[in-house]
Amino acid sequence: MFPFPLGGMGYAAMCLLIMLLSLLQSKWWLSWPPAVWNDVEIRMRESQLAGSLVAGAYAAMQARAFGVNSVLSPPSAGRGVARRVCRVCALSWLGCVVSYAVGFVPLIVVTAKAQGTDRCDVLALASILLGVGMWPVIAFLVGVLTSRLASYLSLSVALVVITVVSTAPMALSVNSTGRSYLALSARWGLDFPRVGDVTAPVITWARMVFFAVVTICMVMIAIGVLSAFRLPERLGTACWLVPPAAMVALVIAMQPNIVAPDPRSSAVCETRGDITICVEWYYRRQLPVMMDVDYNAYRLFDPGERHMLIGPGLLGAYSRTIPGMPQPVDRNRWRLNNASIGITLSEREFRSQLVADVAGDLSGGGPQCSAGVDIGKSAARHRLYELMRRKIGGDSVDVDFVAWYRRHDKQIRACEWTADMLEEMESYER
């Protein structure tokens, strides 16, 4: 006999459902770009709501077995309240955490094959799992507190509480990334930490401690509510809310940063002709794609000029020393590539973004064409930008257009458009 109110089959069903949900949300089957460990952390953290709701629903249903009107496991049953509560909470916690982790195994295996294991932030993943296990325990307590309501109401309240508590910190935070309002939240609603950053270790430890404290306190409150006879005793169990509340207040007062620079970050660089491109080691497989687009574009439209590009994952290159990156990194010499990269981005989409980035640079990406420029010149620049995207991204080289650009490249970069230039450009737009 499996000592769990819903029995072995119910427990297995809960675990299987959580596993399937996390498997689907891990998107492990996406082959391009190869997943990086930061993506694994982001996916695990941001995917927990569905599995948490499933675990919470099961826990809330089982809490009814502990109500005063239950004949299964009422407060007056012989086996002690603490023992029964701890058992059901521990089994729920374990099933939820293990199933959730197993659902992410394919993504972890794929990532380990592509990236090795050296940069896996095990601490961050562990803190996420501790957080995931918290939800069925919270739902169990809600179920105990609402056991006198109809079962569908009790279940609904538990699910609403899980959703609100996991989402509220995100909704309340109006700060930019790195602020502490999100530091103790189970979900951040952000693609952080990006490559080049890690979840600040002190934040990771704080989260682990917080999740553990909340889990234990919720169990103690449930035991207290079920054991207490009188209202004052029941109200006394509310003192177990003090530790987690104090931690939240402390974190909000301290405002620690969520992310910190990744000390393991390193750059991989390639030079071809006058083009040098550096990317973070994670994105080394994208370097040839970048070189292909940028080299072909600059060779045609801006030959003889040196171009040095900072690619994905090297956001911190201006502010700190990154191994593998040629020093010094001067803002006037190194340009930040604006192509983004993400787990759901196909190679074709990445190429399209690279083309747009080069087109933006060639159509006057300098300060002369930014704030203060009149609408007419701004419109001309935009027209050229769209035209460049078509030409650079096309299959064949338009020699006439290249020649036209080279004749006027200094004017274009200085945003000194003339009527003749506009007229000539129009002929290439048709």
Add this chain to the structure above:
Amino acid sequence: MNEAVGIDCESLSVRHGAVWALRDVTMRIGTGVTAVLGPNGAGKSTLLRLLATQCAPSRGSFSVGGLDPRRQSDLNRLRLDMGFLPQQFECMEWSSALRNVEYSAWAHGVAVPDCNAAAYDALSLVGLSHVAGMQVRKLSGGMRQRLGLACAVAHRPHVLILDEPTVGIDPRQRMDIRRFLKDYAAQGDVIVVMSTHIVDEIQTLASDVLVLDRGSVAFHGSLERFRSFGGERDGLGSVWELAYAAVLDRSEHTGARGSDPVGSA
């Protein structure tokens, strides 16, 4: 348990805000079946929850076989040997009858390896072994009531507290439950305290009768003494119903509040 075993109540009182749900209940309940009668709001359910250790008295105390529930060790021992069936109870609707009784057996102290056998035994006792694998939500009202009984007796307690165990079910199933309770109580050293609104029920089941009125004991005594209050039958009710009405009438006139109830020995 031996004949000295019983439930001894001393000035038991329970207060809900400004209202006394029970006031100064002093009595001794012995082995066998004690039927608890009383109008709505008399305090029957409060008394039963109190005896089932689901709530604590505001004043007074009680003990069961010498075990004082105010001491944690005694409370634990008492609960291991007690079964309680609330008036409206909950089960795991989507689990099987067997599953429900198994878990109940475990929660009431039966060892894991023995839970399955204990559950089958309990279901057999109440005549539900043929539906052991059926989901609870598919059981009829009478079957659910018997399932609740099975959960309450799965660990073979010596003290059984039942709050209207025959309410809302058909006469045939009511008879089955009465037969079960009678047999269960006949094992010896078993205390069964059950409340009921069906006064006639007590004649086949109870050895003692307790009548509560407005939180106090209006009558406590043997079945024969209770019946003696029935008087001449006027065709409007059975002798038991007449006795019940007579007891309540006298309780109203005397305004008894726990002291010197009608019929107390």
